[in-house]
Amino acid sequence: MPVGVIINCLAVLTGGFLGAALGNRVPGRLKTQLNMVFGLCALGMGINTTVQLANLPPVIFSVIVGTGLGVLLHFEERITRLLTGLRKPFGRLMRVDGAADETEYMADFITVLVLFCASANGIYGALDSGFSGEHTILISKSIMDLFTAMIFACNLGAVVSLISIPQFIILGLIFCLATVIYPLTTPEMINDFRGCGGFLLIATGFRIMKLREFPVVDMIPSMILIMPVSALWTNVIAPLL
Numbered sequence: 655m656p657v658g659v660i661i662n663c664l665a666v667l668t669g670g671f672l673g674a675a676l677g678n679r680v681p682g683r684l685k686t687q688l689n690m691v692f693g694l695c696a697l698g699m700g701i702n703t704t705v706q707l708a709n710l711p712p713v714i715f716s717v718i719v720g721t722g723l724g725v726l727l728h729f730e731e732r733i734t735r736l737l738t739g740l741r742k743p744f745g746r747l748m749r750v751d752g753a754a755d756e757t758e759y760m761a762d763f764i765t766v767l768v769l770f771c772a773s774a775n776g777i778y779g780a781l782d783s784g785f786s787g788e789h790t791i792l793i794s795k796s797i798m799d800l801f802t803a804m805i806f807a808c809n810l811g812a813v814v815s816l817i818s819i820p821q822f823i824i825l826g827l828i829f830c831l832a833t834v835i836y837p838l839t840t841p842e843m844i845n846d847f848r849g850c851g852g853f854l855l856i857a858t859g860f861r862i863m864k865l866r867e868f869p870v871v872d873m874i875p876s877m878i879l880i881m882p883v884s885a886l887w888t889n890v891i892a893p894l895l
Contacts, residue, residue: 656829658783658792662827663818665796666770666803670815673807680808692802693863695855699775701856707849708842712887713880717853720876721869730871733767734760759810765861766806766814768870770799770823773855777877778848780825784832792825839881846884 673680705714721872723731770776779791807814828835839847857868
């Protein structure tokens with residue numbers, strides 16, 4: 655049973671509704687400072703997973719090529735248009751103070767969407783949970799997600815809670831596929847996968863803190879490339895060097 659996935663999704667659902675209920679009652683200074691802390695935590699999680707990579711060249715290759723594919727396929731632009739299209743049916747759940755805030759609103763929403771649905775810890779946690787029944791990674795992620803969803807929902811509205819739906823679908827699917835995927839992997843592939851995800855977490859941390867607008871959605875294809883590229887490096891390229 656995907657206990658870790660369920661706990662993680664419930665954390666986002668609960669945090670989103672609590673944040674929307676609190677709304678403007680949370681001091682602006684507290685929101686700003688906590689966002690900086692959330693960004694720092696994402697950076698810390700990213701650095702922690704990045705240093706565990708087994709082979710740096712395939713990770714660098716996957717991040718660069720994967721991001722290039724994401725940009726060419728307009729991943730982030732397509733998701734932004736999709737989210738903009740949801741403004742009408744879910745308008746009451748979204749909190750936007752004016753047209754001038756539209757771009758910033760969508761940028762923040764995409765940031766939390768990636769953080770909750772496509773982070774390395776979430777994907778690896780779902781894999782590990784499905785294979786071994788160990789839910790520690792996802793439960794640890796849930797603690798951060800609860801408070802992150804709460805703070806972001808103060809500005810974005812209750813729509814943050816809806817992220818728990820695609821989050822459950824994505825992580826639940828990974829959990830179910832774990833028994834098929836995990837036996838095909840090696841420890842090196844798993845570590846490179848986590849290292850690649852660490853780069854996405856670092857980029858997300860910078861984005862949360864509004865220091866750099868990394869194209870985190872466009873970087874997602876690198877998570878698909880890294881395992882086969884890591885296997886190719888380990889079994890074919892590295893022995894020739």
